[in-house]
Amino acid sequence: MNNVQFATAIHILTLLATTEEHLSSAYIAGSININPAMVRKSLSVLSSHGLVETREGKGGGASLAKPADQILLSAVYAVINTAPLLGKTNQPNPDCLVGRQINSHLLDLYREADQALINKLGTITLANFCNRFK
């Protein structure tokens, strides 16, 4: 996860949570300072997982699909992140006793680690996060 996707998603959701209107990808992109097409790509993921709603056509744009206090950051994370937090594994030598087993044990560990993070993020709602702004 050496990328900017989580930051982008949270930024988008924060903007939507603090505005009544539908926001266009161009407007959002102006706030984040990235390309509108990147915003639309991110919105596409958030939308397909029921976190935001988008409207096509003139006057279209995005809005939250549910109240900010019903959006857990763990849900945002789950939508954004696919790969394990702790990274990838090697393709070790199967002729080695350790090499043969380690990936299965590493993946178990990776799962435990991911779960710990999800548990933490499950204690914070988008509304909580937005309340930190002054």
Place this chain on the structure above:
Amino acid sequence: MNNVQFATAIHILTLLATTEEHLSSAYIAGSININPAMVRKSLSVLSSHGLVETREGKGGGASLAKPADQILLSAVYAVINTAPLLGKTNQPNPDCLVGRQINSHLLDLYREADQALINKLGTITLANFCNRFK
């Protein structure tokens, strides 16, 4: 952390924990199936943080710097990982109310997330991990 460094470090430490002798980078590399220079690079980091000891010269190699039950996986993680788990931040528009503040709030959140993972990994020793092998 979209890389293989944690897996490599754990693999190295597991090998060292399950062997009496000093292991050469070439031997370790054979088990992980990567280049010996990469192993030495990883060992260099582990060594500079007191997790392993290395010996130069003929018959040299690496060994654990302390017993496996005194090496917490959180320590390994701390040594390997520099960047926040949840990724990078954008460089948002400072003229936007949200844009101006979000990075500071995101970084707080990133710290909380990192801490949750460290807490989890702090409950597992290298010895625990090795015991999972049959």
Place this chain on the structure above:
DNA sequence: AATACTGTAATAAAATGAATTACAGTATAT
């Protein structure tokens, strides 16, 4: 019909990660 949007694909550019090569430095053994 004009306008202002989204959705998405294709491509290019930039950043990051990994492999490889090379070689100076060092400890051991003969």
Place this chain on the structure above:
DNA sequence: ATATACTGTAATTCATTTTATTACAGTATT
């Protein structure tokens, strides 16, 4: 002291991932 078998590290290339950009068809509103 010389040969040997290592480490440490830098430099380079190669591969992969991430981000930016462009383009344009499709859609809702006026």
